[in-house]
Amino acid sequence: MKNVILGLLRNKKALTGLLILAIIVIAAVAAPLLTGFDPARRVGLPHQPPSADHWLGTTRIGQDVFARLIYGARTSLAVGFGAGFIITAVGTIMGIAAGYKGGKIDEAISFLTNMVLVVPNLPLLLVLASFIGQASPVVIAVILGGTSWAWGARVTRAETLSIKQKDFVKAAEMLGEPGWRIMAAEIFPNLVSIVGINFIGSVVFAVITEATLEFLGLGDPQTVSWGVMLYSAQNASALQVGAWWDILTPCFALVFLGTGLSLLNFAIDEVANPRLRTGNSLARWVGRVRAGEGRL
Amino acid sequence: MVFLLRRLCFYLAAFIAAATINFFLPRLLPGDPIQIMFSSAGSTLSPENLKALKLTFGFVDAPLWQQYLTYLGSIFTGDLGMSIKYFPLSVTSVLGRALVWTAGLMGTATLISFTLGTTLGIIAAWRRGSKFDVIFSVSAIVATSVPAMVTSLVALYFFGFTLGWFPTGYAADPALDPAFSFEYISSVIYHAVLPIITLSIVLTGGFVVTMRNNMINLLGEDYITMGRAKGLSDGTVMFWYAARNALLPTVSGLAIAIGTVLGGSLVTEVVFNYPGLGNTLYHAILARDYPVIQGQLLIMTLAMLTANFIVDVSYVLLDPRLRRA
Numbered sequence: 001m002k003n004v005i006l007g008l009l010r011n012k013k014a015l016t017g018l019l020i021l022a023i024i025v026i027a028a029v030a031a032p033l034l035t036g037f038d039p040a041r042r043v044g045l046p047h048q049p050p051s052a053d054h055w056l057g058t059t060r061i062g063q064d065v066f067a068r069l070i071y072g073a074r075t076s077l078a079v080g081f082g083a084g085f086i087i088t089a090v091g092t093i094m095g096i097a098a099g100y101k102g103g104k105i106d107e108a109i110s111f112l113t114n115m116v117l118v119v120p121n122l123p124l125l126l127v128l129a130s131f132i133g134q135a136s137p138v139v140i141a142v143i144l145g146g147t148s149w150a151w152g153a154r155v156t157r158a159e160t161l162s163i164k165q166k167d168f169v170k171a172a173e174m175l176g177e178p179g180w181r182i183m184a185a186e187i188f189p190n191l192v193s194i195v196g197i198n199f200i201g202s203v204v205f206a207v208i209t210e211a212t213l214e215f216l217g218l219g220d221p222q223t224v225s226w227g228v229m230l231y232s233a234q235n236a237s238a239l240q241v242g243a244w245w246d247i248l249t250p251c252f253a254l255v256f257l258g259t260g261l262s263l264l265n266f267a268i269d270e271v272a273n274p275r276l277r278t279g280n281s282l283a284r285w286v287g288r289v290r291a292g293e294g295r296l
Numbered sequence: 297m298v299f300l301l302r303r304l305c306f307y308l309a310a311f312i313a314a315a316t317i318n319f320f321l322p323r324l325l326p327g328d329p330i331q332i333m334f335s336s337a338g339s340t341l342s343p344e345n346l347k348a349l350k351l352t353f354g355f356v357d358a359p360l361w362q363q364y365l366t367y368l369g370s371i372f373t374g375d376l377g378m379s380i381k382y383f384p385l386s387v388t389s390v391l392g393r394a395l396v397w398t399a400g401l402m403g404t405a406t407l408i409s410f411t412l413g414t415t416l417g418i419i420a421a422w423r424r425g426s427k428f429d430v431i432f433s434v435s436a437i438v439a440t441s442v443p444a445m446v447t448s449l450v451a452l453y454f455f456g457f458t459l460g461w462f463p464t465g466y467a468a469d470p471a472l473d474p475a476f477s478f479e480y481i482s483s484v485i486y487h488a489v490l491p492i493i494t495l496s497i498v499l500t501g502g503f504v505v506t507m508r509n510n511m512i513n514l515l516g517e518d519y520i521t522m523g524r525a526k527g528l529s530d531g532t533v534m535f536w537y538a539a540r541n542a543l544l545p546t547v548s549g550l551a552i553a554i555g556t557v558l559g560g561s562l563v564t565e566v567v568f569n570y571p572g573l574g575n576t577l578y579h580a581i582l583a584r585d586y587p588v589i590q591g592q593l594l595i596m597t598l599a600m601l602t603a604n605f606i607v608d609v610s611y612v613l614l615d616p617r618l619r620r621a
Contacts, residue, residue, distance in 0.1 A: 114310075115309065115310050118310045118601055118604060119597050120593075123592055123593040123596045124314075126581065126593075127593050130584070130586070130589050131321050131325060204441045211443055211445070212443060215445050216562075216566065216578060216581060217578075218581065230445065230449075234449075239449070239452060239456075239457055240457070242457075244453060247453070248449075248450070251445075254442070255446055259438045259441065262441040
């Protein structure tokens with residue numbers, strides 16, 4: 001694990017990714033210091049282009065776009081990392097349990113995993129979200145966590161199966177260590193890079209999907225978030241009236257965050273698998289991000 | 297054969313699972329499920345039609361398990377109910393009409409991105425560490441992390457609104473009547489260009505990454521070294537020795553892409569106001585047209601399962617080891 005971290009600090013892609021992430025986190029945390037405007041209130045004339053007062057212009061109902069951008073980062077980060085954590089935690093626990101325990105437990109978990117994998121994720125999310133109606137970011141994060149863990153479980157299980165055969169696991173078994181301890185202390189540390197890639201991939205997936213659900217009008221329109229910004233801009237026909245700042249700002253923000261996270265993920269893959277022996281995990285994640293979007 | 301039969305049973309179970317979600321979801325929510333599902337139906341549907349619709353979704357005066365069986369019964373007879381928004385059309389015909397547009401859009405985009413992405417992936421892996429590799433594999437990864445709506449909106453803004461090169465909505469010029477004429481068909485193609493380019497950009501990245509990693513895993517194999525030692529040209533080793541084998545896992549990627557085709561273009565269709573499945577679903581969501589929303593989940597699940605089954609069959613055909621097992 002130490003090697004992974006040291007390697008990352010020497011990797012240019014990882015540093016760029018971390019820098020981008022840091023900028024977004026700092027902007028989100030320090031939002032009240034960076035702008036005096038309330039992101040939810042009407043603070044100016046409608047659809048004003050960028051100016052000294054409103055750095056990124058105003059929306060159709062006169063909200064400050066810059067304020068919405070940096071306050072919205074809080075929502076995207078919270079949902080992304082929250083849902084990413086749930087997805088990774090469930091996937092990792094399921095995967096290790098299935099791979100290590102084997103037998104009936106493995107069969108049950110694998111059946112469930114495959115089942116969740118073949119029911120297309122996005123339509124399922126749309127059905128869930130449309131019944132819940134105006135889902136808040138917390139609800140979106142929980143739904144995402146509950147429906148998107150299957151890829152992680154499958155990748156983790158495969159890796160656990162190969163680690164299980166290693167001598168140090170056999171040694172721990174002979175010493176009579178309990179099963180949970182072997183899984184948590186012997187197997188899990190060897191999965192760090194997979195779990196890391198899984199986590200960051202899930203964060204990207206959650207950020208994209210939350211923004212998509214909100215863009216499609218399934219979120220709570222009162223929320224300040226990038227997805228809702230896109231939704232209101234689209235509803236206000238921002239492109240048709242030439243208010244590019246209204247719609248391109250959240251677009252840029254999503255690209256910026258996505259770029260940072262994916263550079264970081266690429267770097268972890270490079271550092272952890274110098275010969276890309278198990279490097280397919282990243283490819284699988286990419287597939288998953290796309291599949292999760294239902295190839296949106 | 298046993299392998300394929302087992303897969304078929306599994307797919308049946310998965311389809312029933314999707315139907316079960318559809319059945320229980322409205323009933324699990326607080327409140328009256330009939331009220332939730334059909335509150336917007338009063339204005340368009342007559343009482344008799346509403347009654348038929350309720351029957352389709354299993355809302356009968358009977359214990360829950362009988363309601364469930366009623367619902368499964370209607371699904372397996374192909375009855376997905378009536379659309380509330382597009383009454384008197386049935387859900388199947390609403391979705392069927394839209395499916396044609398989506399299939400054309402996504403079929404073309406998948407073909408373009410598969411060819412382009414796979415070729416780029418092969419070359420990137422072959423010249424691993426070169427400038428070409430760094431530029432394309434990093435941008436491929438970044439491209440997969442960009443939401444489709446961003447790509448679509450940016451493309452629409454620059455090429456549709458600012459430069460005015462392409463139309464900004466619809467599948468064909470609304471002034472033309474659908475006909476098998478040169479004028480109409482060229483209008484359809486002209487309207488499809490921008491959505492297809494956008495979708496191809498969105499899809500290509502994934503193929504590049506998958507193919508590159510598959511190739512790199514194979515390039516260390518002995519038979520590659522052997523091919524080189526024989527003095528074969530780089531091109532022959534690259535395409536006929538390595539790429540041919542690296543393509544196998546990508547086939548499954550392609551099938552998943554086709555399986556999710558239907559959802560695939562959702563956001564792009566909404567942005568370009570293209571009359572495919574995605575746009576239909578979007579308008580169904582706005583109108584809370586639950587029969588259409590639920591029907592969409594079933595049809596997409598079915599498409600996904602079919603695509604998966606085709607992959608299973610093609611694996612059996614392509615990989616002799618599976619035939620013996």
